[in-house]
Amino acid sequence: MRWIGLAVLGLGGVALLCMLGFWQVDRLGQKTALLNEVETGIVGDPVALPEAPMPENDRYLPVRLEGRTTGDELHILTSTAETGAGYRVVAPFETGQRRVMVDLGFIPAQRKDIRPAQRLEIIGNLDWPRETDGFTPEPQRADNIWFARDVPLMADALGTEPLLVVAREVSPALDDTILRPVSTAGIPNNHRQYAITWFSIALLWAGMTVFLGWRIAKGGEERS
Template identity: 50%
Template sequence: MIGRMIWPLVFGIGGVAILVSLGVWQVQRLAWKEAVLAEIEAEIAAPPVALPQAPDAATHGYLPVQATGVFGADYLRVLVSQRGQGAGYRVISPFETGGRSILVDRGIMPTEGQPPAHAGPVTVTGNLHWPQEVDGFTPDPDIARNIWYARDVPALAARLGTEPVLVIARELSVSDAPVTPLPVDTSAIPNDHLNYAITWFSLAALWLGMTLYLLWRIRRRTV
């Protein structure tokens, strides 16, 4: 009987060990990801600084900045959907500041209406960001209707004639209603390691149960 049980036992123990190790690895990855997110959140909330002369995604991603300037008359609308609130448009405007022109994501507004025009200087406080929203399924922008489907910074900048630099506003020195700021945060950064860990540990428990059942069946047939 023992001879017939040895290989199922070895196979079962090996499978459980592998699955448990994968679960432990995902728990370790979860701790790492939470530390990364905490670091990013601290960086987002840090005191703002002046706009760098040559910002780039690798060095200045999420950098809090503050700049005073004038919004251009033109703007682009990026279609978005908020859970529980439905569709709306992110408003992307050109912003002249310090002799240069950049992009400012002013926030979200309803699909009806238009953003207000600001004739005088406005101080924008927000974070530099280069969203990665374009993939093979992203439709081309509807230029005629001024509807974009992703914040493609280089394309938006080319359309509005600005530097490929985007500030996500969290506060303006003037009222921008009906536009509501949508500050940058970490909600779009995936963190599924806990779900993966639960899956591996569940599979380990299932594998163990199947192994014990198989050993029980072998024992019954040999008694």
């Protein structure tokens, strides 16, 4: 009876853990295909700014804008491994009929100045960054220090539509900013690690089952 219980527990546990591992392998294939599709869309041919883009359908949509900045900016505190602490620059952009926001890239912390109004041609991607949560501090408006790209809140502060274009190309180039275009680098794909974890636990479970069976068998021999 003990052997039957051990077999059920051991084989059932291994089967369940392997099933979870194979499910993660399947999710890995789906996520990889999705990331490839997103990456292809990001660098696709830019289109004119849609009349009423939606976050669900138009996130990362490549667009082309021609117009001018206004000399106003918001500075969003951030950091990169290459350059250290600094700010993302988000500025109003007027196309003649519309006024939206453009993420012009990164400036080091010591270069916290405002770029003058200028005419630009921008190729970039629509984005609705998901950077806020219940712990995000309120912006320090007097010092122009923001802690996340909150599209509705930034639009209200700058008097624009709640639309953000993250610049990929700027002409003429801005010498004092480093472009930080949209990419799939920030989209996690950890399913390979999850699969390895489940298969490793399954192997450990199988080893423990064999060890327990050996102890049971050894105990029976000693009693004999």
